[in-house]
Amino acid sequence: MDAFQGSLFAAPAGRYARVALNTPVRREFAYHIPEHAEPVEAGCRVKVSFGRRPIIGVVVAIDDAPPKGVPVERIKDIEACLDATPLLNKSLLRLSRTIADDAYCSWGQALAAMLPAALRSDRSRRTIVTVELVHALSEKEFETLEMKFPKQAKAVAYLRQAAGPMEVREFCNRTGLSKSPLTTLHKKEWVKFGNKTAVIDPFAGRELVRDTPPQLTEAQQNCVAAINKSIDAKHHQDFLMYGITGSGKTEVYLHALDRCLAQGRGGIVLVPEISLTPQTVARFRARSGDVAVLHSGLTDAERHDQWLAIREGKLRVVIGARSALFAPVPNLGIIIVDEEHESTYKQESTPRYQAREVARERARLESAVCVLGSATPSLESWQAAIDSPDMQLLYLRDRVAGGSLPPVKLVDMRTEKAEGGQWLVMSSQLKFGLKKILEKKEQAILFLNQRGFSPAWYCRPCGKTISCETCDVALTYHRWRKKALCHYCLKEESMPQCCPTCGHKVEMIGVGTERVEDSVQRAFPGARILRMDRDTMLRRESYEQALKDFGDGKYDILLGTQMVAKGLDFPKVTLVGVLNADTALHQPDFRSSERCFNLIAQVAGRAGRSLLGGEVIVQTWMPDHPALLAASKHDYDKFSVVELQERKDFGYPPFGDVLRISFESQHQQRAIAMANEAYEALKAVVPGGFGQTTEYLGPAPPPIERLRGKYRRQLLLKTNRQQLLLLRPTLYKLAEQQGIVVDPL
Ligand code: ADP
Ligand code: ZN
Numbered sequence: 001m002d003a004f005q006g007s008l009f010a011a012p013a014g015r016y017a018r019v020a021l022n023t024p025v026r027r028e029f030a031y032h033i034p035e036h037a038e039p040v041e042a043g044c045r046v047k048v049s050f051g052r053r054p055i056i057g058v059v060v061a062i063d064d065a066p067p068k069g070v071p072v073e074r075i076k077d078i079e080a081c082l083d084a085t086p087l088l089n090k091s092l093l094r095l096s097r098t099i100a101d102d103a104y105c106s107w108g109q110a111l112a113a114m115l116p117a118a119l120r121s122d123r124s125r126r127t128i129v130t131v132e133l134v135h136a137l138s139e140k141e142f143e144t145l146e147m148k149f150p151k152q153a154k155a156v157a158y159l160r161q162a163a164g165p166m167e168v169r170e171f172c173n174r175t176g177l178s179k180s181p182l183t184t185l186h187k188k189e190w191v192k193f194g195n196k197t198a199v200i201d202p203f204a205g206r207e208l209v210r211d212t213p214p215q216l217t218e219a220q221q222n223c224v225a226a227i228n229k230s231i232d233a234k235h236h237q238d239f240l241m242y243g244i245t246g247s248g249k250t251e252v253y254l255h256a257l258d259r260c261l262a263q264g265r266g267g268i269v270l271v272p273e274i275s276l277t278p279q280t281v282a283r284f285r286a287r288s289g290d291v292a293v294l295h296s297g298l299t300d301a302e303r304h305d306q307w308l309a310i311r312e313g314k315l316r317v318v319i320g321a322r323s324a325l326f327a328p329v330p331n332l333g334i335i336i337v338d339e340e341h342e343s344t345y346k347q348e349s350t351p352r353y354q355a356r357e358v359a360r361e362r363a364r365l366e367s368a369v370c371v372l373g374s375a376t377p378s379l380e381s382w383q384a385a386i387d388s389p390d391m392q393l394l395y396l397r398d399r400v401a402g403g404s405l406p407p408v409k410l411v412d413m414r415t416e417k418a419e420g421g422q423w424l425v426m427s428s429q430l431k432f433g434l435k436k437i438l439e440k441k442e443q444a445i446l447f448l449n450q451r452g453f454s455p456a457w458y459c460r461p462c463g464k465t466i467s468c469e470t471c472d473v474a475l476t477y478h479r480w481r482k483k484a485l486c487h488y489c490l491k492e493e494s495m496p497q498c499c500p501t502c503g504h505k506v507e508m509i510g511v512g513t514e515r516v517e518d519s520v521q522r523a524f525p526g527a528r529i530l531r532m533d534r535d536t537m538l539r540r541e542s543y544e545q546a547l548k549d550f551g552d553g554k555y556d557i558l559l560g561t562q563m564v565a566k567g568l569d570f571p572k573v574t575l576v577g578v579l580n581a582d583t584a585l586h587q588p589d590f591r592s593s594e595r596c597f598n599l600i601a602q603v604a605g606r607a608g609r610s611l612l613g614g615e616v617i618v619q620t621w622m623p624d625h626p627a628l629l630a631a632s633k634h635d636y637d638k639f640s641v642v643e644l645q646e647r648k649d650f651g652y653p654p655f656g657d658v659l660r661i662s663f664e665s666q667h668q669q670r671a672i673a674m675a676n677e678a679y680e681a682l683k684a685v686v687p688g689g690f691g692q693t694t695e696y697l698g699p700a701p702p703p704i705e706r707l708r709g710k711y712r713r714q715l716l717l718k719t720n721r722q723q724l725l726l727l728r729p730t731l732y733k734l735a736e737q738q739g740i741v742v743d744p745l
Contacts (some may be wrong), residue, residue, distance in 0.1 A: 005338040010054035015678060017078060018068055019057040020108035021050055022120070024350075024736050028060055028101070030067045031078045040078065043086025043093055045537065045625035050242035054079065058111045059332070060093060087119065087311075091365035092328065098361055101728075104735040104742040110351045113324035118258065118304035124686045128196040128299055130165035133181055137192035155181040156190070157481055157630065162538035165194055170520050174538060176490025190250060213254065213287070220248050220255075227256040227369055229262070231333055236364045240385040241373040242404060243396025244604030249373045250280060252396070253336045253519070254287050256371060261269075261288065265333030265368075266316035266324035270355060272342035275543060276566050278336065281319055294320030294327065297540055298407065322347060325362065332366045335359045340568070341380060341598055346350060354745050356381065375636075376598045379647065380641055383654040386728060406576075406608035408616040408632040414621040414682045422452075425511050425519040425579070430617050433575045434520070438527055438556055442612060444575040445568075446520070446559040447603050449583045451533040452476035452512035459499035459506050466496045466506060470709040479514045489708045490730065505696040516579060517559055532560030565603045576603050581620040581628060588703060590652045590745075599640050600631035651693070657724050658745045659731070665739050668711040674739060675699035675713035681730050682715075686723050694719040694727075 365372035468486035475484035608614025630639035688694030697716035
């Protein structure tokens with residue numbers, strides 16, 4: 001396929017178009033351009049027939065001759081060209097090709113990820129349909145429904161909990177139900193459907209502080225000067241801005257962006273998750289004028305409109321999550337990746353790209369600058385910054401408002417005692433801390449990475465937890481539903497009383513947000529607690545409202561899952577509690593220490609953002625873990641030195657490449673066979689072995705062996721760049737097969 005590259009952009013009016021289609025097959029298809037057709041160029045979308053069905057593809061090259069070895073009469077005509085001018089410019093086309101190669105998918109799949117849905121197919125969502133409960137069911141009615149029609153009962157329960165119109169698509173995602181129970185409920189006139197006009201700009205309602213930029217500190221000036229130098233020179237440069245929380249990174253982004261805008265260039269700002277960073281988005285809007293905010297609440301039609309407005313240069317700044325990276329900003333000057341260490345920058349479905357890396361590549365292709373910013377840089381970026389001139393390191397060492405980072409206390413939960421046979425939720429230190437903030441009328445944030453009441457039922461004699469019927473996953477008890485829920489397939493089951501194997505009574509173990517709410521409320525009956533997790537935030541609107549209420553002082557304690565860990569800035573928060581810091585460490589993953597460190601650093605950054613000061617209490621069963629110790633001292637430098645050495649010793653990224661190859665089948669034997677065949681095929685190319693540059697781990701069952709009724713196997717491949725190149729053709733072939741996923745970690 002590389003042979004195609006030469007003719008890629010030399011596009012004279014030829015007769016054959018090479019078209020990339022959204023299929024797993026890693027090749028492009030030739031179609032004939034009819035004599036009198038409108039001009040077709042690389043980067044245009046065309047309608048073609050593939051097999052028997054019509055499909056939209058993207059032209060990646062024009063050829064004067066038909067491809068060798070294909071009989072001319074078998075080449076079909078292009079049915080229509082959908083774009084008068086190319087929808088994707090040269091660098092985006094080229095970028096998509098790089099993504100396809102690095103993410104083990106086809107060019108067409110990579111292109112599909114770049115285009116908004118409305119441009120990908122003829123069918124696209126034009127409106128947002130909502131559903132709302134309009135009948136107040138009596139307890140009796142609900143019980144009857146639960147007995148006769150459990151799916152309808154589940155639907156009613158969620159709609160009740162949502163307390164307002166919920167997007168139908170969101171409803172299906174959250175409940176795992178189809179639309180059909182809603183349709184039945186609609187016939188009974190218990191629910192009402194509606195249409196929501198999507199909010200093009202979700203932040204339009206917020207008051208905008210059109211602030212005049214503050215006088216930059218000296219450290220900020222140094223950063224801005226370095227970045228502007230590259231912007232003015234119009235040459236590509238990557239920067240890693242390492243600045244603690246509250247050190248003024250956003251202010252630096254804003255200045256660099258201004259410089260680009262002043263030169264008539266545009267910019268892209270990536271944030272980890274748009275709905276979780278309203279405060280950051282608001283600041284960009286306040287300062288930079290015509291900003292396109294790409295968020296998941298847009299309909300396809302609106303996303304389409306925004307995309308075209310961006311392409312025409314009407315909206316020169318684009319803010320969004322991962323995929324905003326592909327916005328067709330003309331004359332791009334800067335790409336900013338805020339909180340670049342966040343795991344949301346890795347896409348976990350095809351194409352499995354790392355947005356941080358793609359951002360650098362796009363900046364390179366467009367001679368723009370790429371600014372990565374973080375208080376806890378990813379080890380990949382950090383290593384690049386200390387090791388190579390490709391990435392320039394910028395420091396912001398102090399908080400702008402003065403003051404230091406809040407002290408972090410590690411509480412050893414092994415020495416804490418639970419009261420009266422209760423499951424231990426809060427240490428005495430945390431209780432004391434909460435008591436103080438309630439007395440002083442300040443606020444606290446409590447973080448826990450587990451929703452529901454209790455994450456497992458345990459049978460003591462068997463030593464086992466109760467799993468979902470179709471997944472090897474422990475069922476979580478959700479008290480608001482009085483049900484056991486599988487967090488993977490969303491199936492609900494009634495609460496198990498006894499162990500299905502031995503009949504012994506099972507006990508609930510572990511702590512989820514519901515249980516914490518319960519315990520805190522018991523300990524402090526007067527406390528106003530706001531719980532924020534997927535069970536309480538069912539509506540898109542709920543999150544914004546909840547944060548506003550907390551900011552307005554309507555609550556004392558904000559308790560929740562990762563929703564409360566990121567980017568929030570509330571001056572009255574003086575206590576942050578992490579209830580179980582260990583969960584991140586228990587994952588069998590070479591990044592678990594890094595994730596744990598980041599998490600503590602992030603949540604710690606929520607405390608002490610004003611003169612009131614603050615403290616952080618971290619509960620753990622592993623108080624000696626190096627990642628926790630370093631995090632408690634806010635010592636990124638030490639953490640990175642130790643962790644990088646470990647990665648180096650074991651050949652993990654950034655020093656080596658690790659890929660996870662997953663196999664999945666309805667039949668266990670088939671999954672095993674696929675994995676073994678793949679292993680043999682790879683070994684035939686690079687034998688590898690223990691202690692060698694290339695090591696194979698597995699094939700073995702993954703941590704969750706059965707998921708949604710399918711059996712799974714995995715093979716981990718650890719290698720270096722050179723040997724990876726040898727293995728790639730085999731890996732590409734594997735990735736084309738159904739049930740096999742190649743995922744660069
Ligand atoms: P970060 O993005 O590193 O967390 P921010 O840019 O949000 O830091 O800055 C933290 C706070 O300090 C914000 O409220 C911001 O408005 C303010 N700030 C930033 N730079 C300055 C400055 N030079 N002078 C005064 N206030 C500043
Ligand atoms: Zn399940």
